């Protein structure tokens with residue numbers, strides 16, 4: 415089953431979650447490392463890890479779950495999630511909203527997970543975490559990936575006599591696709607994290623990040639019904655894809671966010687928009703220059719006035735002295 419073992423690229427990802435970092439075994443594992451583990455309805459702890467947990471949802475998780483439930487994104491977000499900040503940043507996201515006396519996942523039943531084949535990414539990784547280093551979320555090719563095992567006392571899956579390699583386990587859990595789908599989104603979060611909180615992200619930027627990350631229906635409207643298409647160069651092929659295909663739209667949203675939030679390449683603003691912007695800036699600069707000149711002239715006039723007053727006072731004083 416699951417718990418929150420979503421993977422960070424700076425090794426402290428797990429530490430930043432609510433879920434017991436001390437249970438990470440201090441050993442770097444590879445895809446061929448050995449794993450003894452099984453999770454099935456026969457384990458005494460079955461569904462224990464689906465309660466009192468924090469499961470952050472990625473955009474792909476949201477897309478797949480709301481399709482599974484056959485409801486629009488906004489309904490899924492309202493009904494099944496609550497707001498959460500991502501990775502101790504100010505990036506807004508969502509986590510599954512726990513329910514009931516046992517504080518359980520909305521999809522857990524005594525028989526197990528009701529959305530198992532579409533369960534979130536975090537539920538698939540457990541108990542094998544992955545550290546993925548790529549310098550502050552850049553596209554640097556010199557990435558280093560390794561795996562690690564989380565062994566919590568309540569999880570009896572480690573006592574089961576099933577043996578795998580890490581690679582076999584990951585293939586069984588379907589995490590490769592999730593890695594691929596979540597990669598660029600996680601990089602956005604890690605980029606934000608690497609900038610530190612002293613670098614501010616505007617409220618508008620946060621709103622855009624949240625909207626694009628959680629509600630692709632609205633993001634699609636933004637692309638096709640706002641001034642977006644007047645502003646950006648978009649080829650017909652990309653437009654056709656993102657109009658129909660939710661996954662293509664999601665991947666495009668990551669590109670758009672990387673470009674607008676962090677200045678990453680990938681999107682081009684139309685020439686006439688750039689010219690208009692340059693004119694606008696120039697106009698603002700001209701206006702600022704005129705205002706500064708006006709202010710200078712006013713100060714100068716005031717200084718001249720005071721100087722003249724002083725000279726008049728001094729002349730009057732001299733005359734008075736001469737008369738006396």
Ligand code: SF4
Pocket residue numbers: 415416417463464465469519520521522523526527528529530533534537
């Ligand atoms: S989605 Fe399924 S596997 Fe994940 S916590 Fe909920 S019930 Fe458990």
Ligand code: SF4
Pocket residue numbers: 415416452453454457459460461462463464540568569570571572
């Ligand atoms: S074996 Fe581990 S993963 Fe499976 S239900 Fe028990 S606690 Fe959860």
